[in-house]
Amino acid sequence: MQGPVFQDRFTAGRALARLLVRHAHRPDTRVLALPRGGVPVAYEVARALGAPLDVFIVRKLGTPGHEELAMGAIATGGTRVLNPEVIDELGITAVQLDAVTAHETRELQRRELSYRQGRPALDVHGCGVILVDDGLATGSTMRAALAALRLQHPSRITVAVPVAPPDTCEALAPLVDEMVCARTPRPFDAVGLWYRHFDQTSDEEVQDLLARSAHQAAPQPGV
Incomplete structure (x- = not known):
């Protein structure tokens, strides 16, 4: 079995963003993260694509x-x-x-x-949504998220993860417009095995990353 392929969630997010460049700088693109572990990954995706970031809690x-x-x-x-x-x-x-x-x-x-921290949720109605997590195992949480997200009527849903078993990616693919799995190792075993550093993401880190993303997306004075 091969060793970890990602240093941490941030490097995984940057690798994932390279597979999503066709969504970059489109005014209708929204990036939603499944917290907590999906937020550092999605932060890098949103930053690279120039898209707003929010959490989608299930x-x-x-x-x-x-x-x-x-x-x-x-x-x-x-x-x-x-x-x-x-x-x-x-x-x-x-x-x-x-x-x-x-x-x-x-x-x-x-x-x-x-x-x-007081900011409103992103409105995704009619938008192209990229739903991000740090990895998939069975995909059950992602399935629930997709079922709920569809009720908000986005125009398009992309699921994007750094790593997942090939059969999970194949099973989810018919449920979305686009399925992006950066790595699909076999055997798979567990998401954390594919990260060198896989510490639990804290609530404070989620707060900080969402705040930083919101600041980066906000119009700057004089611009």
Whole structure:
């Protein structure tokens, strides 16, 4: 098995950006990151493409008593995507579903307020969205994000990741307009194995990178 191919998430983002140059400096391009690990990668992508950056937060709706089993997900923008098969099979009631949704909505809103620090969410309606993470394993979180993002009616969705198993990239490709996987090693094992440095991204780092990106995108005085 080969060793790490990326020094860290920032170098991975710069490598990924080189595969996305056709999206550079287009006024309708938006870069959305799945936090937290996707934010450093997406920061470099957005910087290289001259595009605004935001987070797209997904929270799993775990079934009561079996929280690891998802009966749906909620995401940035107030969208909710449900898995009716799981809900029906376990007899989840509307009251239970609403209670879990309310709990996860509070956490999602807390993270959005914390990460954006008062800045509004990007409007992606009619825009070409590049959805970025630091890697994919099964792709389940990305699937939930895609289902929620479609409800915001972007004109085009590109999923871009530095590394993922080839079968995951192939499975997601029909769900998007463009699938960009910089590296698709086999065997894969885990995302972190392909990074030399894969420390957990902190909330503070997410805040800082979003603020820096917003400052870079803002019109400068006298320009």
